[in-house]
Amino acid sequence: MTGLSDSFQRPIDYLRISVTDRCNLHCTYCVPRTGIKLMPRDTILTYEEIGTIVQAAAELGINKVRITGGEPLVRLGLPQLIRMLAQIDAIDDISLTSNGVLLAGYADELKEAGLRRVNVSLDTLKPDKFKAITGDNRLEEVLAGIAAARSAGLNPVKLNMVVMAGVNDDELLDFGARTISHEWHVRFIEPMPVAGGRTASQFVSVNDMKKRLQQLGELVPCLPSVGNGPAKYFRFPQAKGTVGFITPISEHFCFGCNRLRLTADGKLRPCLLAEDEIDLKQPLRSGISSAGLKKLIEAAVARKPLRHRLADSSVPKGRPFSQVGG
Ligand code: SAM
Secondary structure, eight states, X not given: OOXXXXXXXXXXXXXXXXXXXXXXXXXXXXXXXXXXXXXXXXXXXXXHHHHHHHHXXXXXXXXXXXXXXXXXXXXXXXHHHHHHHHTSTTXXXXXXXXXXXXXXHHHHHHHHHTOOEXXXXXXXXXXXXHHHHHSSOOXXXXXXXXXXXXXXXXXXEEEEEEOXXXXXXXXXXXXXXXXXXXXXXXXXXXXXXXXXXXXXXXXXOHHHHHHHHGGGSOOEEOSXXXXXXXXXEEEOTTOSSEEEEEOTTTTOOGGGOOEEEEOTTSXXXXXXXXXXXEEOXXXXXXXXXXXXXXXXXXXXXXXXXXXXXXXXXXXXXXXXXXXXXX
C-alpha cells in the first residue's frame, strides 16, 4: 500500500463519515435559521454501502474513521456499523462525535464493538442555557453519557465547546477550571459561519479565549504535540486534564488537513468548507467495481483545495454542518 496524498503532498489517511442528517438537538450554531430539509431515507447509505466504501478507502491508505452526523446515535444499530468497520484490516482507529444525549445507553456496546474514543459536544454547564442553545432540556443525559463513556473505557473522551460571544463565553473559566480539577479534555472551538446561520455576530477568537483562560494559570503547551487533528493542546500547571483550541477562522489549519468526508447520502467531500462533492452512492447502486470506487476516491483526494476561504467571506451555501458532519 502506498497511501493517498493530494496535489499539495498532504497525506490523506482519515475519513469522517456522516451516518445520518437527523439530530435530536437543534443547536443554534449548526442549524440554519430557515431549518433543515431532511434527506429522504432511501437516499441515505446503508451500513453495507458504507462498509464497501470504507473497505475501498482502507485499501488505498485510509486508516482512521470518525462516525458523525447529524447525531449518529439516532441511527438504529450504530454498534453494528462500528463492528463491521472494526473488521476491516487497515482501519486501526474508529472514533465517534456525538451530542451525548443517547450515549449512556450505548457506551458499553460501542466499546465492545470496536469504538476507541468519543468527542462529545458540550457548550454549557447550565441547564437553561443548554436549552437555549440546543432547543431541548437534556444536559443531565449528556453528562450521564460522558460519565458512561469514561467508565466503558472509551479513551480519551474529549468535550467540544463552540464558544459564542454573549451566549456561553462567560463559561470559559468554568470549563477551564474543570480541566484542572477533573480529567476533562475540553476543546474550545471558534464558531464558523454557516449559510443562514446565527454565529456571525458571536465570533470569539482563540487569542481572546486564551487571554481570559490565563486568569486560571499559565497555559503550558502539551509536548510532544498530541492528536492528529486541528487542535493545539495545553495544560494548566497541575491540571488533570487538557485544553485544546480549534481555530478554523483566526489561524486556519488547512495545510495539515488529512481528511475526506462522506455525507449520509453518499457524496465524498474533499473539504468541509467547499461545495465540491463526488457522488459514490449512484455508482455503488449501479454495481461499480472496487477498482472503480477507488478511482472516485482518488479523484476526490486530487480535488482537495489548498485551503478554505472563510476569511474572505466565502461561506458554503449548499449544506449545513448537520449534513456534512462538522
Ligand atoms: N451531533 C454530533 C455532535 O453534536 O457532536 C455530531 C455532529 S456536529 C455537526 C459535529 C461538530 O460540529 C460538533 O462538535 C460541533 O461543535 C461542530 N460544529 C457544528 N457547527 C459549528 C459551527 N458553526 N462552528 C463550529 N463548530 C461547529
